[in-house]
Amino acid sequence: MANFAGVRAMRKIRERYFFGFWAVLLAVLWVVRLACPGVVRGKDKGLEADVEEEEEVTVIGGEPYHRIKGVVSYARSFPDLQDVQLEAAQRYGVPPVKDRDEAELRKSELVYIGSSPYYDIDKRMNASIPYLVPRAARLLSDIGRNYLDSLASKGIPLHKVIVTSVLRTEADVRRLVRRNGNASDQSCHRFGTTFDICYNRYATVSPPGEQRRPVRNDTLKWVLSEVLRDLRETGRCYVKYEVRQGCFHITTR
Numbered sequence: 001m002a003n004f005a006g007v008r009a010m011r012k013i014r015e016r017y018f019f020g021f022w023a024v025l026l027a028v029l030w031v032v033r034l035a036c037p038g039v040v041r042g043k044d045k046g047l048e049a050d051v052e053e054e055e056e057v058t059v060i061g062g063e064p065y066h067r068i069k070g071v072v073s074y075a076r077s078f079p080d081l082q083d084v085q086l087e088a089a090q091r092y093g094v095p096p097v098k099d100r101d102e103a104e105l106r107k108s109e110l111v112y113i114g115s116s117p118y119y120d121i122d123k124r125m126n127a128s129i130p131y132l133v134p135r136a137a138r139l140l141s142d143i144g145r146n147y148l149d150s151l152a153s154k155g156i157p158l159h160k161v162i163v164t165s166v167l168r169t170e171a172d173v174r175r176l177v178r179r180n181g182n183a184s185d186q187s188c189h190r191f192g193t194t195f196d197i198c199y200n201r202y203a204t205v206s207p208p209g210e211q212r213r214p215v216r217n218d219t220l221k222w223v224l225s226e227v228l229r230d231l232r233e234t235g236r237c238y239v240k241y242e243v244r245q246g247c248f249h250i251t252t253r
Contacts, residue, residue, distance in 0.1 A: 066153045070222035071229050078228065078248065080238035085188045085251040088238055092252055093133055093191025099171040103129055110192055111137040113166065118144025120203040122164045127176055131167045133192040136252040139237055140195055143250075146227045148205075151220075157212045159202035159220055164247055167192045188251050196247040199224060224248070 071077040094109045103110075114121055114130035118141050121130050132140065144161055151158050168176070168189040177185050188194040199221045206212050228248055232239050240249040 066150075068154055068156075068219065068222050069226060071225045074225065074241040077225065078232070078239040078241040080232075080240050080251075082184065082186070082188070082240075085194065085238045085240065085249070086186060088251050088253050089188040089191040089193040092135060093193040096190040097167065097169045097192075099169050100129060103131065103167070103169060107131070109133070110167070113137050113140060113163075116141060116144060118148065119161045119163055119197075121166075122162050122198070125164060125166070127172050128166045128168045128189060129172075130163075131192060132195065133252070136193045136195065139231070139250070139252045142236070143197070143227060143231065146231070147224055150223050150227055154223065156219065156223065157215055158205035159215070160205055161197045161224060162201050162203055163195055164198045165189060165196040166194075188249075194249070194251040196242070196245065196249055197224070198247045200246045 094106065097103045097106055110131040111134050112130060113132050140163065147161055148158055166189065168187055170190065173185055173187050173190060176187075200217055202217070202220050204212065228237075228239050228250070231237055235253055237253055238251045242249050
């Protein structure tokens with residue numbers, strides 16, 4: 001019995017020392033936290049900032065650049081179908097133009113978009129003419145300018161987007177319907193509110209003789225998708241991702 005009582009006494013002494021040690025340690029840590037909060041929180045904040053910066057910025061040749069994120073899915077990010085775009089085109093556009101002779105008489109309602117530092121008009125474009133209503137012309141300029149700014153912020157050699165289709169007269173639409181089974185006689189392009197930007201070709205911007213590193217079309221397409229997504233989400237436009245035509249079909253809002 002004496003031995004058993006002695007063991008119990010030693011166990012109690014050890015438990016008191018054990019709990020006493022941790023009580024003192026916790027008290028010291030609490031004092032440190034109150035006296036120097038930066039010791040505890042500053043490190044966590046620094047780590048959090050580093051993670052955010054790494055997600056947003058990368059370094060190329062010693063210069064910080066924003067990373068390319070693209071969109072989760074082209075089809076899901078740009079789902080605006082014909083009915084949605086046609087309603088906006090009829091609301092914000094001009095009455096359909098009969099033919100190109102009439103288009104010459106409608107220039108007071110339309111803006112010529114055939115020349116710009118922010119985008120190029122496809123030299124092969126023959127089924128439409130380079131005119132848009134003013135709000136659509138501003139949208140196209142904003143897309144081109146934002147795209148160049150985004151490329152620069154990501155350290156990517158500059159390229160301009162290429163516009164492949166703009167205003168179609170009624171005569172243009174009839175010809176397209178005869179040649180192309182996918183063409184619609186209710187085209188949004190008839191109202192001067194709609195244009196197509198191809199995603200598999202771009203115009204290189206570089207001074208004569210400058211050596212440029214090559215850039216994949218996929219990379220340029222990812223950046224363009226970011227620009228269009230941002231403008232669409234702010235209510236500036238409707239966008240449809242066209243697989244067969246290789247373009248983004250865009251109508252102003």
